[in-house]
Amino acid sequence: MNKKIFRSSVAVALVVLLSSLVLIFGILFRYFENQLQSELESEADYIAYAVENQGIDYINNFSNSNKRITLISPDGKVLADTSANESELGNHTDRQEIMEAMKNGKGTSIRYSKTLAEKTVYYAMKMNDGNILRVSTKQYTVAVILFRLIQPILIVFVIAVVLSFALAQKVSKSIIKPINELDLDNPTNNEPYDELAPLLRKIAKQKVTIENQLKEAEFKQEEFRLITENMKEGFIVVDKQMKLLTYNRSALKLLGISKDKLDDILSAGNDNLTFLIDKVLDGACEKSNLTLNNNHYRLIANPVFENEQIIGAVILIIDVSESVKREQLRQEFTSNVSHELKTPLTSISGFAEIMKSGDTPDTVVTDFSASIYDEAQRLISLVNDILKISELDEKNIQEESEEVDLYELAVTVLKRLKTVADIRKISLNLIGESTIVFGNEKILDEMIYNLCDNAIKYNEDNGTVDVILSESDHHIKLTVKDTGIGIPQSEQKRIFERFYRVDKSHSKAIGGTGLGLSIVKHAAIYHNAEIELKSELGKGTTITIIFSKQKSVL
Numbered sequence: 001m002n003k004k005i006f007r008s009s010v011a012v013a014l015v016v017l018l019s020s021l022v023l024i025f026g027i028l029f030r031y032f033e034n035q036l037q038s039e040l041e042s043e044a045d046y047i048a049y050a051v052e053n054q055g056i057d058y059i060n061n062f063s064n065s066n067k068r069i070t071l072i073s074p075d076g077k078v079l080a081d082t083s084a085n086e087s088e089l090g091n092h093t094d095r096q097e098i099m100e101a102m103k104n105g106k107g108t109s110i111r112y113s114k115t116l117a118e119k120t121v122y123y124a125m126k127m128n129d130g131n132i133l134r135v136s137t138k139q140y141t142v143a144v145i146l147f148r149l150i151q152p153i154l155i156v157f158v159i160a161v162v163l164s165f166a167l168a169q170k171v172s173k174s175i176i177k178p179i180n181e182l183d184l185d186n187p188t189n190n191e192p193y194d195e196l197a198p199l200l201r202k203i204a205k206q207k208v209t210i211e212n213q214l215k216e217a218e219f220k221q222e223e224f225r226l227i228t229e230n231m232k233e234g235f236i237v238v239d240k241q242m243k244l245l246t247y248n249r250s251a252l253k254l255l256g257i258s259k260d261k262l263d264d265i266l267s268a269g270n271d272n273l274t275f276l277i278d279k280v281l282d283g284a285c286e287k288s289n290l291t292l293n294n295n296h297y298r299l300i301a302n303p304v305f306e307n308e309q310i311i312g313a314v315i316l317i318i319d320v321s322e323s324v325k326r327e328q329l330r331q332e333f334t335s336n337v338s339h340e341l342k343t344p345l346t347s348i349s350g351f352a353e354i355m356k357s358g359d360t361p362d363t364v365v366t367d368f369s370a371s372i373y374d375e376a377q378r379l380i381s382l383v384n385d386i387l388k389i390s391e392l393d394e395k396n397i398q399e400e401s402e403e404v405d406l407y408e409l410a411v412t413v414l415k416r417l418k419t420v421a422d423i424r425k426i427s428l429n430l431i432g433e434s435t436i437v438f439g440n441e442k443i444l445d446e447m448i449y450n451l452c453d454n455a456i457k458y459n460e461d462n463g464t465v466d467v468i469l470s471e472s473d474h475h476i477k478l479t480v481k482d483t484g485i486g487i488p489q490s491e492q493k494r495i496f497e498r499f500y501r502v503d504k505s506h507s508k509a510i511g512g513t514g515l516g517l518s519i520v521k522h523a524a525i526y527h528n529a530e531i532e533l534k535s536e537l538g539k540g541t542t543i544t545i546i547f548s549k550q551k552s553v554l
Contacts (some may be wrong), residue, residue, distance in 0.1 A: 009168035010161075017160045021153065031536040036106065036139060040123040043067065043134045048127050056080045072098060072124075072132040079131065081098050092132075097124040234297075234317030240310065242266050242277055254297060254317050273315070276301050280313040295321045348372050404444055406435045406478055410467050413448045417456060425462045428452075432469030437476055437547045439527045443452075447523040448478070450516035451543055455482035458541070472547055481542040487535040496531070 047069060050058045059069050059080040071080040076093030078086040100107025101124035111121045117519050124134040178382070228235050234251030238244055243330045244263055252259065266274060279286045282303040290297040298318040303310045352372070388450050401485050407430070414428045448467070455465040459482045468479040487495060524545055534539035 009171055010164050013164035013168065014161065017157065017164075021156075031075070033139075036121060036322055037123065038538040040121065040135050040436045041106075041125075041206065044125050044133055046125055047135065048125060048133050051133065052128065066137055068136045070136075072134060074102070074130045074132070092134075095122075095124075097122040097134060098132055100124070100458050101134075102128045132458040202417040227550055232319070234315075236262075236317070237304075238266060238277060238315075239312040239313060240281065242281070243275065246313065250315055254295075256292065256318055273299070277313050278316065280315075281310055283310060285292070289320075290317075293537065295319065296323075297321075306447055350374065403436050403440060404441045406437055406444070406448075406469055406476070407432060408434070408449055409441065410469070410478075413445065414448070414467065417452055420453075421456050423461070424456070426456055426459050427464040429464060429466045430469075431466060435469045435471050435476055437527070437549075439547075443526060447520050447545065448480075450520050451478075451545075454516050455480050455484065455541070459484035463540075476547040476549060478545040478547070479542060480544075481540065483540040486537040486539050487533075487541055490536050492533055492535060495533070 006048045007491065029166055047058070056071060059071055059082060062082050068083045069081070070078060070089075070092075070439070073079055076098065078089040078092060078093040078436055080086055081089060093102075096109040097107040100109075108124075109122045110119050111122070118138050120136050120257055121132060122136045122139050124132050127133055219293045225479040228246075228248040229250075231248055234254045235246075235248045237246045238243070238252050244259075244266055247259070247262065250263065255262070266277075275291075276286050280303050285303070286299075288299045288301075290299055298320045298321075300316040300318065302316055303314040303316050310541075327479050344450060350553055354439075368376075410430050414430060418428060452465060454468065459465060465483075466479075466481040467479065470477045470479070473504050520543075521531065528548060530546040532544040532546065533541070
């Protein structure tokens with residue numbers, strides 16, 4: 001153990017040392033490299049100013065041997081150079097730093113020597129007269145610098161290794177000291193190291209049987225608790241005298257009562273629950289329905305036997321509110337569809353019956369034909385909207401999801417609605433910029449169209465409709481805001497239901513199937529988006545669709 005602690009301490013110290021050296025050299029090299037670049041830029045600005053005022057002679061008289069200055073014309077010809085005869089230098093238009101300077105006003109590049117021992121850092125800037133001023137300097141590479149510093153680095157490394165060995169030895173001895181001073185008469189007062197296992201094993205053997213039994217009982221109890229407490233269904237167990245033995249939190253939550261209240265109900269025996277338990281304690285398996293606080297529950301009760309004797313009952317409470325609600329919605333949907341289909345079909349049938357006699361004037365036939373066509377189109381729109389909602393419900397969409405620009409999509413939608421809006425002098429405004437979401441373009445088009453179409457239909461004449469796109473780090477928001485009639489607070493929870501209309505007389509006047517906002521809701525669910533609604537009667541409505549930036553479309 002002493003050796004293990006010693007080796008581990010030394011190894012940690014050496015790893016930290018090597019990591020620190022690498023990190024320090026990396027930071028210093030980056031710092032000096034940035035400092036050199038900054039220095040070149042500053043000198044280039046100074047030299048450019050001097051050249052513009054004193055001419056090329058300034059470069060010819062420049063005496064700093066650490067820097068090389070080159071003046072290059074826009075066509076790449078070298079006009080002056082402090083380290084070579086300009087007539088001997090070739091055209092520089094193909095140099096990286098020169099090309100960047102001509103394009104962006106300044107440019108940099110680094111070129112290494114053949115031996116890779118040195119590198120030359122170039123900085124070029126475009127002067128006011130169009131010429132390119134280039135300043136360069138040479139610098140040793142990292143390998144050369146490390147080679148020159150190898151001796152001091154080794155000295156530091158050796159010192160650190162010696163210190164690591166000394167400190168590691170001291171630490172390991174301090175850890176082992178309690179073991180060497182072990183008090184065998186009072187083992188419980190000693191440090192519980194692995195080395196003490198042989199000594200403590202005798203005491204552990206005397207406790208092992210009791211501890212195993214306790215652990216097994218605790219495990220079974222905890223297992224039962226975890227199962228029952230994490231059940232969504234309510235769970236109640238009573239004995240033969242209808243005394244509460246155990247229950248889970250879901251049972252109290254579903255019934256909306258406390259434990260004391262449940263005890264009172266079982267004691268009183270005048271509740272539907274106790275009536276059910278009475279039957280079960282007589283040996284029958286019972287099922288019953290319970291409605292409580294507008295929620296619907298299914299009660300399943302079974303007797304508990306021991307040696308063929310009934311000793312209690314187990315009651316399972318299942319929340320079936322969602323299933324009941326779905327059935328109610330299905331019935332309501334069927335009723336609404338029947339009503340919506342009946343109206344245009346009745347009109348079509350009536351017009352056709354009149355025309356069937358053959359005595360109808362041509363002008364009337366023309367009017368009847370137009371009415372039949374309008375009613376047929378209404379039926380087609382209704383069926384199409386129902387099919388769209390059905391596809392979204394079943395996620396039966398053939399088109400693949402892709403990146404869609406909501407801004408471009410909104411532009412096309414507003415163009416399609418402009419004619420309708422112009423009739424009532426409603427202003428359509430698109431605010432925002434290109435915003436990309438991952439989804440189905442066809443469904444997103446339907447969503448935006450229905451939002452904007454509703455905003456126009458339920459708007460006031462000379463009103464406005466604003467489509468606003470905004471983006472944050474995690475979300476993208478599509479907001480449609482109108483200055484229309486608004487929605488009463490009491491109606492706002494239901495406007496996304498199928499066929500639901502707030503103002504039925506107004507809705508009939510403007511047409512529509514009553515499924516527009518329902519399509520919006522299902523399209524949002526398809527894209528895992530959230531819907532926010534803000535509306536005030538007489539002051540307009542704002543609907544916001546919040547998309548997550550993650551690709552979460554199913």
